[in-house]
Amino acid sequence: MTDYGVLSSGFNRKPLAVILAEIEAANIEVFGPGLIQTAQTPMGQLNGLRADLLSQVWESFEDVYQSYDPDQAEDTRLDTLARLRLISRTAGELDESLRQxxxxxxxxxxxxxxxxxxxxxxxxxxxxxxxxxxxxxxDANGQDAHSVCVAVIGGDDEAVATTARQFIVPGIGSYGNTPVPTEIDGVCRNIFIMRPTDIPIFLELDITKTNGDDGCPPPSNNAIAAALQDGLSGSNRPANGRDITEHMIRTVIAQSWRNVEVTAIQGARVGDTATDLPISIDFDEIASIDLDNITITAA
Structure with a gap:
């Protein structure tokens, strides 16, 4: 049993010193024990060249072995492993995130x-x-039994539907308001995706604020409004069909500042009259809010 190569514990690369010693031992078997192989001799120089080349080969062996392990693969080889899982590296994503x-x-x-x-x-x-x-x-959203709904903003309909089809196996339905014909390997199938209608809303908050525990002054009203807008946008954006509730708004503010208390909240769809929350959002709709549509009044 070898001590190097692929072992139960992983890959163990043969060290340069071991490679050189094996070359010298093999030479003695051929030429006899009187062979001089010091580093300064011609034979020693040849041994060193051979050992360096074989050491590089062992490094290549180790690199190939690691390229099949997402915990060890790097760069383009990690991208190759990701494609086997039908995923790819997002713009600017580092190896560690892609491994996860x-x-x-x-x-x-x-x-x-x-x-x-x-x-x-x-x-x-x-x-x-x-x-x-x-x-x-x-279900309560009107989504069919045993179905998958892909709600998405942006992207080409066909590209989204074709990607979704790879994960929605035959026998499981797709649900949405946009039917998209797809064809993979000559097999056609309609995939429904949900294109939610954007619903602009506005919010009016009454707050009280005090100095923080560290004695620092409270945030400005503009800073509070910006944090609220950020907490309801991008990756934090409430999903389609999710009502805008008082608890949701209070949570966003509380996560940013402990020294800001919301005392009253009203809001509505843009164009409607402000009322107490919630703001009702249907499953084929999704709420959005601009900074200009957030009013903060501090007592």
Missing amino acids: AITNAGAANTRDADFYRAILNVSGVTWAKIHVNDDDAT
Whole structure:
């Protein structure tokens, strides 16, 4: 049994000193024990060249072995492993993040994690949410039983639907308001995706604020409004069909500042009259808010 190469514990590369010693031992077997192989002799020089070349070969062996392991692969070889999982590196993503995506580190449902990532990587997609109804009946959102709904903003319909089809196996329905014909390997199939209608909303908050525990002054009203807008946008954006509630707004503010208390909240769809929350959002809609539509009044 060898001590080097692929072992049960992983790959063990043969050191240069061991390679050189094996070459010298092999030479003695051929030429006899009187052979002079010091580093200054011609034979010693040849031994060193051979050992260096073989050491590089062992490094290549180790590199090939590691290229099949997402915990050790790097750069383009890590990208190759990602493609086997139907995912790809996002713009500017580092190796460590891509490794976690490949191995689903910290993700309880690997299917949903891969599916979501694949949709986000479709060119032009700026937001996505995967809704799954595993029940035997239509759910509260009106989504069909045993179906998957891909709600997405941006990207080409066909590109989104073709990507979704790779994860929606035959026998499981797709749900949405946009039917898209797809064809893979000559097999046609309609995939429905959800294109939610953007619903601009406005919010009016009454607050009180005090100095922080460290004695620093409280944030400005503009800073509070900006934090609220950020907490309801981008990756934090409430999903399609999710009502804008008082608890949601209070949570966003509380996560940013402990010394800001919301005393009253009203809001509505832009163009409507402000009322107490919630602001109702249908499943085929999604709320959006601009900074100009947030009013903060401090007591």
